[in-house]
Amino acid sequence: MxxxxxxxxxxxxxxxxxxxxxxxxxxxxxxxxxxxxxxxxxxxxxxxxxxxxxxxxxxxxxxxxxxxxxxxxxxxxxxWKDNPIMPRDPHERALARFWAKFFDEKCLPALWKYCWSFGDEQEKAYEDACGVLKTLEGELKDKKFFGGNNLGFVDIAANFLGFWMGVIQEAGGFDILNPDRFPRLCRWAEGFQSCPVVKENLPPRDRLYAFFKAHFEKISRSKDAEVASRH
The missing domain is CATH 3.40.30.10 (Glutaredoxin)
Incomplete structure (x- = not known):
């Protein structure tokens, strides 16, 4: 048609x-x-x-x-019914919606706050972010993807964690998502990025890194100016 x-x-x-x-x-x-x-x-x-x-x-x-x-x-x-990304079983489909919503409403805000806060606020944000990552680590268990062996709805929903978070960490010079602390999530992120359909549809890493690096530097200059103005 x-x-x-x-x-x-x-x-x-x-x-x-x-x-x-x-x-x-x-x-x-x-x-x-x-x-x-x-x-x-x-x-x-x-x-x-x-x-x-x-x-x-x-x-x-x-x-x-x-x-x-x-x-x-x-x-x-x-x-488009071919190549489903949602489970067909109603209970599994409901669970997929639950975890995608958990990612958007709990995980993403916690990670974002950690990335862009400072001092005591960042320490608190770090604890909150670790908490949600620990929950996801537990849900992933030993599965390749959140839905099992194939890339699905929850994996696509968690793409920020699968790619963007690593770039932001590198640009900002901090470390929360690492193999020592979250081995399952890091293994999942590697598998996620290596899927051809994912790899072909991610933004250029160098361009994304430059974008976030510029933002961190801008915030740093702003903070330095703020401190200087108090003296």
Missing amino acids: GEELKLLGAWGSPFSRRVEIALKIKGVEYEYSEEEDILHSKSALLLKYNPVHKKVPVLVHNGKPIAESLVILEYIDET
């Missing part, structure tokens, strides 16, 4: 990349539209198709927009 499929995304967004990975797994052709400067301006197309959140990604299927990456992933899986 003749279908029009368009994805509005941003090159460095893990949320956009989730959708791209899912579409590639399904073998679905789509047109990609890059939001050039998502942090400072929104295109007319984005405001038209996602007036509520004004964020990427947005998948536009035959003129009908779907927003929010986890919602889009489920829509993709329900629309």
